[in-house]
Amino acid sequence: MADLLDTERLGAQLRDLASGVPDSGDPVAAVLGRVRRRRIRQRLGASALIGAIAASGLLLVPYVSENLPGHAADIGFASGATPPPPWSDRIATGDDFVGIDSPYVVAEGTVAGLGWTAASTDMDIVELRGCLVTSEWKLFGRPFVCYDNWAAGRASKWNAERANGDTEATLVFGAVGPEARTVRIAIRDQADTVVPAVATPTSPDLRFFATVLLDADVHVENVTPLDANGEPAAPPPGLPWEQQGGECGKTAHDDPGEQYLSDCPTRATRAATQ
Amino acid sequence: MQQGAQSYEASFSDFVRARWSATVRLANGLTLDAGRAEDLAQDAFAKLWPHWPRLRDDNPAAYLRRVVVTTFLSSRRLRRVSEQLTDAPPERPHRDGYDELDSRDALRQVLLRLSPRQRAVLYLRYAEDLPQAQVAELLGCSVGSVKTHASRALAALRLTVPPEGSGPASTPTHKEVRGG
Incomplete structure (x- = not known):
């Protein structure tokens, strides 16, 4: 009891000591x-x-932009081996990426006259791994999602985000396992879209993808990683697994008016489609 | 400025205003220096800025606290502040135990003689009343290490004021040495 009282009093004294900072305004x-x-x-x-x-x-040796994706740079991966293409070790530049640790370009393009770039990164300050951030503010609000926490057996995690305003565009982005080479995006009432699954130095366990579909009414039904033979690729093997669900259909921000166009398929649906 | 950027900066600014006082208080509890506390708080907020889109919906206050603590501990390393065992105990500001340390300056002097980690554990555990597991997570160490740091910090505080009639304490305590 005496110790409890002592530590309670000590806590009060510490708080009192710490509170002595003069107010310096806004x-x-x-x-x-x-x-x-x-x-x-x-x-x-x-x-x-x-x-x-x-x-x-x-x-x-400059990275050749048109090679994205596809050319393996001759630098070591974490394990010492460069993964098969698509591979990117090009650092994203520009104000949007300043302060972000080693943002590696995953995909880039232009929509409605605005350039956008998606890059993979880690957030060392809070120990989050396997993140994807995009540069574009006006259209998509610069989503920033980390993919280091997966349900066992999940083959992909992804997000779809419709552009703000009148722009007819939807950003689809996410991560898949290292065996993937491409990602097939199945869209309701439209033909499938296949985009590269890009390896980066960010993670040996993940490949990333991002694309902008020029349609505001896209409904993504599922995202399937495909291996070099065009067969469904295995889930990432080395990540910490979560017990339930993921973050499909959610991004890292909730601006009013923002709309998420899709949710992860249920396990049953995914099992049926993959 | 673009609408998205305005939203980004506006929401971040709101967060800074909302968390500023608590953050400076935490920083001051760690550094025991009002000037350095503001500097540490500004630095921590600035480190969050590029990650704001990811953090703002994910308990950013918790991340901020973590950044403050880790920045404090890493900046101590950068400043080459080391710990050195000494034979002599710290000064004895009082005679009857740390519960009698009613002088802010006396307590401050004792705390300055603790190692940065001991001081961080002491503040987070007793001033912020965080559970040991959460302190361990913030410091990136085990719960056992937190217990050890807390125990040693409390012992060091008690050592400054041995019971009446007892001789001078001789258990080594930590002393900070600043390098160039």
Whole structure:
């Protein structure tokens, strides 16, 4: 009892000690200023790194954009082996990716005159792995989803997000296992769409995909990863499994008016379709 | 500015305003320095910014607390603050146990002599009243380590004020040494 009282009093004393910070007004300007300084510092750091590499005489082999996806760069994966194509180790650039750890380009394109890029990344600050972030704010609100938590046996996790406003477009993106080479997106009343399943240095256990379908009324029925032979690919083997469900049909934000066009198929449906 | 960007910045700004006081308080409890506390709080919020779309619907306050703690501990490492065992106990600000430490400055002096992890455990466990498991998660260590840190921190506090009539304590305690 004495110890309990002691620690209770200690807690009160610690709180009292910590509360002695004078009010310095609205903190937002200072925090956003810090954000800007971090961006500048990271840009300068990247420039200095490139300069140092150039000065050292090393040959920089540029990533060829039209190769995305398809060409394996000669760099080691976590295990030391480069996975089969599609493979991308190109770092996404631009303000939207400043401050994000190693965003590797998964897909990119233009819709309604606006360029968009989807990139894989990890969130080391909170230990989330296998995330996919897109650059585009206006149309899709820059979704940012992490795929490190899967139900056992699930072959894909994906999201579909309709563009804001009058733009006739739907962003479909997600992750599949490492054996996949392509992803078949089945759309109600339309022909299937097949997109590359891109490996990146982000994760040896996942491949990522993203595409924009030029239709606002898309209803994605299911997403099937396909292996090199065009057969349904195995689920990712090495991720922590969750007991129930996933996050299909949900993205990381809930702006008013945002609409999710699809939900994950039920297990029974998926079993029937895959 | 684009509508999405406005929404992003507006919601982030609301979060900063809502969590600022609590975050600075936590930072101050860890650093014991009001100036550094504001700096640490700003840094933690700025680190969340690029991840805001992912975090804002997923208990961002919990992530923020984690970033504050990890940034505090890593910045201590960057500043080459190390721990050194000493034979001499810390100063004795009081005579009757840490429950008698009614002077803020005296308590502060004792806390400054704890290792950063011990201080973090002490603050999170007793000031924020977090369960041991949650403290362990925040610090990225086991519950057993939390218990050990807490036990040693409390012992160090008690050591500063041995019971009446007892001799000087000789158990080594932690002393911080700043490097260049």
